[in-house]
Amino acid sequence: MAARITVLGLGTGDESKLTIGCFNKLKSGLPLYLRTDRHPMVELLRRHGIGYTSFDGVYEEEAAFEAVYERIASRLLELAKASGSELLYAVPGHPMVAERTVQLLRERCPAVGVALDVQGGESFLDEAFIRFGFDPVEGFRLLDATNFDTRGFQPHIHTLITQVYDTMTASDVKLGLMEVLPDDYRVVVGHSLGVAGEEIIQEVPLYELDRVVGYGNLSLVWVPRSEREELRNRSFERLQEIVEILRSPEGCPWDREQTHSSIRKNLIEETYEVLETIDDDDPEAMCEEMGDLLLQIMLHSQMEAEAGTFNVYDVVQAINEKLIRRHPHVFGELAARTADEALANWQQIKDEEKRRKGIDPAQQSLLSGVPRDLPGLMKAYELQKKAAKVGFDWTDARDVVDKIEEELRELQEVMEPRGTAEQRLDELGDLLFAVVNLARFLKVDPEEALAATNRKFMQRFSYIEQKLRLSGRDFAQTDLPEMENWWQEAKKLARNVSSKQEF
Known part of the structure; x- marks a missing residue:
């Protein structure tokens, strides 16, 4: 007889519901192994004098259940091959319901030449x-x-x-x-x-x-x-369903009329609103604004789903596959002990992806990859960083300061009444580009620096507005010197608050 393992389901514990086929097998005298003897049906075995061997000891020797199941499956295969005949393996419930050892046997028996037979029993289901x-x-x-x-x-x-x-x-x-x-x-x-x-x-x-x-x-x-x-609303599927309804003929007239172009600016605005909540360290507002940003992704995806090109689940699949592919040091065999090594892996894989698309990275401009529609300061910063990687850069921050002064003089030379509007636009751009260079040397993000100054300006100007309201006046009833005095007051107040926070 060839090596064979017959798996029997002991059911949930009611003897009357044990199948006749399983009971006859149990009485056959064949070697019987139990995953565990902590089951009501074991009393039936004892009453009928049916001997067995239990694997309960393995549970005490292993720290994880998966290791227990691996050992049991391996031991059963060893026993079957050694005997060259049939043995019985009985498990609680139904062998094919939540029984990992049986799944392991199904995977491995064909490869080692052991036949497997499964006889069902009542499931706990x-x-x-x-x-x-x-x-x-x-x-x-x-x-x-x-x-x-x-x-x-x-x-x-x-x-x-x-x-x-x-x-x-x-x-x-x-x-x-x-x-x-x-x-x-x-x-x-x-x-x-x-x-x-x-x-x-x-x-x-x-x-x-x-x-x-x-x-x-x-x-x-x-x-x-x-x-x-409120429970359904916690699911991603519900969000997809709502967006689909909004875009349907029975949905919202405004949502139905939108196109990629018409809501393009919304995507940008929502992104900046998220950034604002990050700057404010406001988790509650961040949660809300991230939802608004996610809605933009959902709307654009739904538009393409209606066109038959892709849907939001294609978007999810694509990013999941990309993250796994570009992190071989996490999901694969490649090693990366530092952030720089991880970035090097990322770039190497990215270049290989381009080659598969017929794009030769070596033939691309060094400045490629900087998004065309980035805000001006951010784009200048990224362009300069890329150029600096090959040595196209200033050697010292003082040289950059000299360049800023040079660009400022050139701008002054074309200011009215001299020069044209086009010249002034050109020279002002050069000046701003040079200032971004200085920010890079100072290791300061120019967007963040300007955003901080914008907030500071708004706070101080709001102080002027508050002073006017308290005096019962408006801007037409004040002058620049008075506003300058209040501006300086706002600066002092801000310094005092900052100093107390530091203290």
Whole structure:
């Protein structure tokens, strides 16, 4: 007889629901191995004098469940090959439901010449559907508590969480669910479902999940589905659905009329509003503005979905694949011990991607890659950085200061009444470009520096407006000297506040 492993499902624990085929196999006298003997059906084996070997000792020797399952599968294959005949392997429930060792055997048996036969038994899912009273056709998902992850959690379908072995595992499940559900959301704990005299079903608020007693090998948690709007609104799918509705014939007239061009400026404006919240260190505002920015991505993606070119899930797939591809030191075999090494890997992979598109990086301008529509100061900064990499740069900051003074003189020479508007535009651009060069030498981002000055100007000008309001006047009733005095007052107040903060 050829080497063979026959996997038997012991069911949920009710002897009357063990299949006749499985029971006959158990009585056949063939060597029998149990993943665990901590199961109600083991009493049946003992009553009928059926001997077995349990792998429970492996659980005590290994720190992780995956290592336990790997060892059990490997040992079963060794035993089958050594015997050259059939052996039995019995597992709780149904062999094909949440049984990792059986999956490992299915993957490995063909490669080592061991035949595999699987005979089903009642699954814990059968009892869960009966005891909890929901129909899986309504939508249902099965999760493993030992590898719990709420990404993609869908509150509008039922969720069963199996292998909630102990209080610590229940605590991990609780903390994960509390990221996507209210703390008081009602969940149901089931112990030994379908086992007479041992079954316990208890409904508790989510925050009490790890206070329930009695967790063990036959425990699971049911998260009933909900149609509550605030829960649906936490899903990416709901966002995509809303945007699709807004653009539909039955949606919003304004949204339907928009094109890539018409909302182009919105994308820029929303980006700057996010930057403002970052500068203000305002997490609440940041959350809101990032949502507004995400909406722009969704709208542009929906427009292309309607044209049949791509949809937002293509966008998600593309960026996921790019991130994995360009981080081989994280997702592959390549090493990168420093940020510079990681950047070098990134650039090398980016160049290879260009070659696959028929673009030779060596034939491209060194200045390529700087976005055409970057704000002026930022674009000047990036162009100068690229040129500096090949030595096209000043050697000292004082030389840059001299250049600024030279450009200022040239601008003064074309100021009215001399020179033309075109000359003044040209010379002012040269002056600003030189100032950006100085910012680079000082290791100061010119955009950030100007943004800080803009904020400072707004604060001081607001002080002047406040003074006018307090005096019951407007700008027509004041003059420049008075405004200058208030400006200086605002500067002093700002210095005092700054000095106190430093103190």
